[in-house]
Amino acid sequence: MQQIKPMRNIKELLKQMTLEEKAGLCSGKDFWNTKEIERLGIPSVMMTDGPHGLRKQEGDTDHLGINKSLPSTCFPSAAGLACSWDKDLINRTGATIGREAQAEDVSIVLGPSVNIKRSPLCGRNFEYFSEDPYLSSSLAASYIKGVQSQGVGTSIKHFAVNNQEFKRMSVDAVVDERTLREIYLASFEQAVKDGQPWTVMAAYNKVNGSYCSENKKLLTEILKEEWGFEGLVMSDWGAVNELDDGIEAGLELEMPASGGMGEKKIIEAVQTGKLSLEKLDQSVERILKIVFQAVENKKQNAAYDKNEHHKIAREAARESMVLLKNEDRILPLRSVKSVAVIGAFAKKPRFQGGGSSHINPTKVDDIFEEMQKAALPTTVLDFAEGYSLDRDEADEQLISEAVELAKKTEIAVIFAGLPESYESEGFDRKYLSIPVSHRVLIEEVAKVQSNVIVVLSNGAPIEMPWLDQVKAVLEGYLGGQALGGAIADLIFGLANPSGKLAETFPKKLAHNPSYLHFPGDGETADYSEGIFVGYRHYDTRDVEPLFPFGYGLSYTSFEYSNIQVNRDEIQDTDSITVSIKVKNTGDMEGKEIIQLYVRDIESKISRPEKELKGFEKVHLYPSEEKIVTFKLEKRAFAYYNTKINDWHVETGSFDILIGSSSREILQRKTVYVHSTTVIPNILTRHSTFGDLMDNPVGAEIMKAMQSQANPSNNEGLGAGMQEMILGTTLHNACVMSNGAFTEDMMQGILQAANNSKIS
Known part of the structure; x- marks a missing residue:
């Protein structure tokens, strides 16, 4: 095992640096x-793009994968791997990628990418894991943890x-604070806390008016x-607006080099007192570490x-591909005599996304050849191109050839999906x-062959108007x-x-919760759907998807x-252990993904129908x-309460739901959770009588007021009138x-309820 040398004395180095x-x-x-500083023995370290492989460029460098990279293993992109x-x-x-990074003298892999899939239209969704944080x-x-187990850092x-x-x-x-915390920051939070990445990469965009690389709330207060x-916070490539403001907000490293502009701004800011030397030292210390x-x-x-x-x-x-349909158990193919393999992807596969994550693979499987190897010797496979890779329009000649081949075989396997021109970083x-x-x-x-199997290569959801015309669909992603x-x-x-x-x-794009707001007007992107992203929307509003989450x-x-x-009753400071028995009732070994969701049965605030928690x-x-x-x-039952700026559990009953997808719940239990957090209910003159009822003292005052009122005045009051009151x-x-409820009476009630004078 390699001997780890003691860390350099960073405090001493800081004293010696200009x-x-x-x-x-x-x-x-x-x-x-x-940058290196030779006189102080501070070396330079290299970082390269990931996350589903290593993109170390040789010769001229760029951010979008235009120039050639050294060969490395290309793994499934995150959309599939998830x-x-x-x-x-x-x-x-991750560990495998870490080993390759060590071999290529790369110190930090730029990944993983964990942004939430708010809309299926995002061009970079293939690089992101999920819609669920x-x-x-x-x-x-x-x-x-996998990458860093090899002594190589990551940049989430x-x-x-x-x-x-x-x-x-x-x-x-x-985006509102609750949505920010429950959805978009939650996708990072446990990964940062549990994984301890060496670096975090600040995004290009603004969040609520402030660029991410200058957003003190994000970089310092929260992160x-x-x-x-x-660790250190670095910018996305070219994402720095004003580097001195970024350092003040919690950024440490601007990438790539900016031709001296960024460092000049830092020097001027320190010299004028705009940026403290102490703050700069903190940034340098994190970089050196x-x-x-x-x-x-x-x-x-x-x-x-x-x-x-x-x-x-x-x-x-193999572990990542999803069988979406298998009518008449047409798959797996075991004793068929002839198979038509159709589609240009079968010989020139779409296996990764475009942009900065584009890998130069060590080798690429020819799907048709691999199918020939896996088939029984008695099975004959023939190929038809079906479509051209460089055009979207249907080619009648190619389709005619495919149809004729399909007529002659028992089964047709069609390879289709999205070409790289349809989805990539940048659009x-x-x-x-x-x-x-x-x-x-x-x-x-499908018109001439009743046994059609479709194998998809795509980085994000697609519509399938032909779904009823085929017997099986295998989602291969990238x-x-x-x-x-x-x-x-x-x-x-x-x-x-x-x-x-x-x-x-989704069955169609209009069903997506962000449909009316994505991608915005170019100035702003309004996240009006709030916390109802993905299945949280479809399940809560009972919108039937094409295929559900999970x-x-x-x-x-x-x-x-x-x-x-x-335990069926706990305080929110306790934990619950849930167990479920799962049995393979079929005739083939396999793997099952058991999903646990939690549902707040009755809540005073708007919450999703269910949320994944295990x-x-x-x-x-x-x-x-x-x-x-x-x-x-606690977090399994909590929502983010903006009144207390913390996670909060409402006292009440919660369903523990276990199933094979968000729509297939097979077992359930109900537990009761007591909140240990008392939320201050400070009443003002603009509080409602309903707010007064939620205050312990206020509730007693209301009872007294009601008992003194003329009972006949309350006769016949319906639920609507009570709600109005x-x-x-x-x-x-x-x-x-009209003087029956005076200002002095109101002030007395407020003082009693709040135990302090309200002005």
């Missing part, structure tokens, strides 16, 4: 490296509320002070086995449809360089599909039984059963009572 040297360290040396719901697998994937943060923590990104590509460098994301983040951490963890003569890493990529792809999609050439191909083949082998394994039953959707597939089929079947809780993936042989256990603590303010009652 102002110019300190300012210089806060900006990059070039596109991918930090569908594995497998924390151990994602940890091993609990799932996203849990998987991100596993990835971070893009902090925060970076959910569109349209005007991403300038748009102002306008560092509340969450205890001890990470630089030396990278140096101390560098492994000499690091190397890796490309073939072994390709096998891991194949496993990751958003306009609609959910696949190219016309792909759609027409599926429809025409499966990385080994997707061909993974698809062949699943199609021919060498492995059992076990992925489940980490996002909702959905995925298997070649076997599972039975859930005997849900148990160790999940586990288990392997089961036929007839095998296992007991899966979950531990639920409870909604009346004390001040308005004073004005409208």
Whole structure:
């Protein structure tokens, strides 16, 4: 095991550094490296793009993957990898990427990307895990731990509320505090706390009027002070507006180099007193800590086995693919004699997204060849191109050839989806449809062949108007360089599909909660849908999706039984243990993803129908059963209360729901949780009688007032009239009572209820 040397004495180094040297360290040396200071023995370290592989460029560098990179293993992008719901697998994937980073002398991998999938149209959704912050943060923590187990740092990104590509460098994301905390920051929070990434990357956009790289609330108050983040905050590439303001807000490192502009602003700000030297020293100290951490963890003569890493990529792809439909159990293909393999993707696969995460793979599976290897010797596979990769329009000749081939075979397997031109970093999609050439191909083949299987390659949800015309659909997402082998394994039953959707597939775009607001007018992006993102919207408003969150089929079947809780009544400072028995009732070994949701049965505030609070993936042989256990603590029952600026549990009953998707709940228990937080109910002249009823003293006063009133005046009051009275303010009652309810009486009630004089 490598001997770790003691950390350099950073405090002593700070004393020896000039102002110019300190300012210089806060900006990059070039596109991918930090600055060195040779006279003090401070080295430069390299960082490169991730997150689903290593993009270390040779020669000229750029941010969008235009120039060639050194070969590295391309794993499934996060949209697919998240569908594995497998924390151990994602940890091993991260560790594999970490080993490759060590071999290429890379100190920090820029990933994972954990922004929430607010809309299926976001062009970069393929790089993000989920629409659910609990799932996203849990998987991100596993990835971070995996990479960093190899002595290589990560940079969780893009902090925060970076959910569109349209005007991403300038748009102002306008989002209320509760939504910010429960959805968009929660996707980062547990990953930061549990994973302890070396760095956090500040996004391009503004949040509520302030650029992320200059947002003190995000970078200092929340990230560092509340969450205890001890690493450094760097900018997204070119995301710094004013570097001196960024340093003051909690940014440490501007990337890439800005030609001396950023450091000049820092020097001037310190010299004029705008920025304190103490604040600059704090930033430099964090930078030096990470630089030396990278140096101390560098492994000499690091190397890796490309073939072994390709096998891991194949496993990751196989575990991530989602079987969406399997009518008549057409899959897996076992004893068929002839198969038509149709679609250009079968020989030139779409296996990754476009932009800064674009990997130069060590090898890429030919799907058709891998299917030939996996099929029985008696099965004949023939290929038809079906569509052209460089045009969207249907090619009649290619479709005719595909149709003729499909007529002659038992089964047709069509490879379709989204070309790279449809989704990439830098622009958003306009609609959910696949190219016309792909759609027409599926429809025409289905007219002559009743046994059609569609295998999809896409980074985000699509519409499927042809769904009823085909027997099976396998969602492959962007499966990385080994997707061909993974698809062949699943199609021919060498492995059992076990992925489940980490996002909702809507029937049509208009059903998405952000439909009326995405992507905004270019100046602002209004997050008016609030906390109702993804399944929180579809389930609460009973909008039927095409495929729900957490959905995925298997070649076997599972039975859930005997849900148990160790306590059915707790305080919110306690925890609950929940267990469920799961059995494989089919004839093939497989893996099931058990999902636990929590529902607040009756709440005074608006809450989703249910929220994911636990999940586990288990392997089961036929007839095998296992007991899966979950531990639920306060956050599983809490919402973010903006009155107290903290997480709060309302006293009451909660349903513990366990199932195979957000729409397939199979077992449930109810528990009662007592809140230990007393929320101050300070009454004013503008409080309502309803507010007065919520105050213990106020409630007694109301009872006394009601007993003194003429009972006949209350006869026949309906619920609507009672609601109107409870909604009346004390001040308005004073004005409208014609002297019966005086100002002095109101002040007396307020003083008694608040135990203090209210002016």
